[in-house]
Amino acid sequence: NVKKGQTLTIKNSNGLTVYNNEIKNSGDYSRTFDFSALENGIYSAELNKDFEIVIKQFYVENGLVTFLNNKDEKIFKPIIRTEGDLLLVSKINFNNEPLKVTLYYNDEVVLSETISGDKLLKRVYKLSEKEVGAYKVVVSSDERTYSKEFNI
Known part of the structure; x- marks a missing residue:
C-alpha cells in the first residue's frame, strides 16, 4: 500500500542505486522485476514513505531472488x-x-x-x-x- 510521491529504490550491497522510481498513484503497488542482468549478491528494496523507510533485503543468484528474512526492517x-x-x-x-x-x-x-x-x-x-x-x-x-x- 503506497501513496503518490513515495519512492521505491533498489540498492546493491555497496549502497549504489540500481533502480529508483517515484510512485505515481496511491493504492496497491505491484511490479514485476527482471533481475537476470544483476550480478549475484545482496540487494535491498527500500520504500521511502512520509515518516519511515521500509527495507526488505534479498539475494540474487543467477537471476533468481531469495528473500533473506520474513520481517521488514523499518527506519523511522x-x-x-x-x-x-x-x-x-x-x-x-x-x-x-x-x-x-x-x-x-x-x-x-x-x-x-x-x-x-x-x-x-x-x-x-x-x-x-x-x-x-x-x-x-x-x-x-x-x-x-x-x-x-x-x-x-
Missing part, C-alpha cells in the same frame, strides 16, 4: 518542523542510533550536537529573533542524512 525518519523562531526536531529511536543535529545560519555552523539514549529523541531550539535570514538544519542517523532549509 526524523521530523523537522519550524514554528516562528522555534526549530523542533524529533525521531522515534527503537534501534538506539544517535541523532546528530547541525544548524547553519548563513552557511556557518551555529550549533552541533548529538542526541542519544531515549526511544524518542526530541529537541526544541529557540532561535534568536535578531538573527533573521536563511537557516539550514542537517540531521543524521542510521547512516542517512536529512535536511531542511527555512527562513525566520
Whole structure:
C-alpha cells in the first residue's frame, strides 16, 4: 500500500542505486522485476514513505531472488518542523542510533550536537529573533542524512 510521491529504490550491497522510481498513484503497488542482468549478491528494496523507510533485503543468484528474512526492517525518519523562531526536531529511536543535529545560519555552523539514549529523541531550539535570514538544519542517523532549509 503506497501513496503518490513515495519512492521505491533498489540498492546493491555497496549502497549504489540500481533502480529508483517515484510512485505515481496511491493504492496497491505491484511490479514485476527482471533481475537476470544483476550480478549475484545482496540487494535491498527500500520504500521511502512520509515518516519511515521500509527495507526488505534479498539475494540474487543467477537471476533468481531469495528473500533473506520474513520481517521488514523499518527506519523511522526524523521530523523537522519550524514554528516562528522555534526549530523542533524529533525521531522515534527503537534501534538506539544517535541523532546528530547541525544548524547553519548563513552557511556557518551555529550549533552541533548529538542526541542519544531515549526511544524518542526530541529537541526544541529557540532561535534568536535578531538573527533573521536563511537557516539550514542537517540531521543524521542510521547512516542517512536529512535536511531542511527555512527562513525566520
